[in-house]
Amino acid sequence: MKNDFRLNYPLWMMAFILLLGVLAFGLNSPITEFVNTENETSFTIKLEALEGFLVFCSILLYFAMLVIFMARLKKHNKENPSQKISPLAIRPPEYLEQDEGMTYITRKAVQKVYSFITLALPLLATLVILLPLPKLLIIYGILAIAFGQYLIYYLEVRKHFKEETE
Amino acid sequence: MLKNRVKELRARYGFTQSDLGKRVDVTRQTIAFIEKGEFSPSITLALKLADALETKVDDLFWLEEEEYNEK
Structure with missing residues (x-):
């Protein structure tokens, strides 16, 4: 159970969110040029050295992580045929619902996440x-909320499993 | 708070948490949560546990005296 992919799923999502934050920083201040004449229609994005x-x-790291993520997902589905995870599923795959415990x-973890979202989203909207x-700060605000929800969920579930093994 | 003797009776029968979990069709973790009193099982699961441990539900689970008397 400790190595259950669903337990570590929030960690994967947090890593992807962090990467998205770096990507957002890189793409935040590009020099864009849009040309639309009779002879030419073009859209150019010029990045500075660091941003580029x-x-x-x-992007490279994102695809590398995606490959590893899909490999882990495939391994999980092979080892747990009754609890397969679809990468396209709408329902969050981190839900552990194989029995009432x-x-x-x-449910306890989701309640905490819900409480967090209830406060965080209106606060961000007000700000x-x-x-x-x-724009970058707004994006970071959204990413921080997304990161926070996974962190809260992960820590809550982990807390119960940690107590259980002690 | 709901108290129980699951751990005591499980040990008496020499079952591990996994063994008992398999008998009542739940995970080992759920048995551990019940034993710690962290989670109160449904009536169905309580009946299954009592059956697996060859006892009655009210011998296996009971409400803590103070709380019970207050109500």
Whole structure:
């Protein structure tokens, strides 16, 4: 159970969110040029050296992580044919619901996440309305909420499993 | 709070948490949560546990005296 892919799924999502943050930083200040004449229609994005490097590295890392993630997912599905995870499923795969004890733990974690979202989203919306925040900061705010929800969920579930093994 | 003797009776029968879990069709973790009193099982699961441990439900589970008397 400790090596159950569903337990570690939030960690994967947190890593992807962090990477998305780096990518957002890299793409934040590109020089864009849009040409639309009778002879030419083009859209150019010019990146500075550091931003370009960050974008290149984060995209590369993103695909590398995606490959490992899919391999782990495939391994999980092979080892747990009754609890397969579809990468395209709408229902969050981190839910542990194989019996009532697991459902109870999941419900407790989801309640905490819900409480967090209930506070965090209106707070972010208020900040965006009241303050002239740059686009990157708004993106980071959204990513922070997404990161926070996975962190809360992971820590809550882990807490129960940690107590259980002691 | 719901108290129980699951751990005591399980040990008496020489079952591991996994053994008992298999008998009542739940995971080992769920048995551990019940033993710690962290989670109160449904009536169905309580009946299955009592059956697996060859006892009555009210011998296996009971409400803590103080709380019970307050109500």
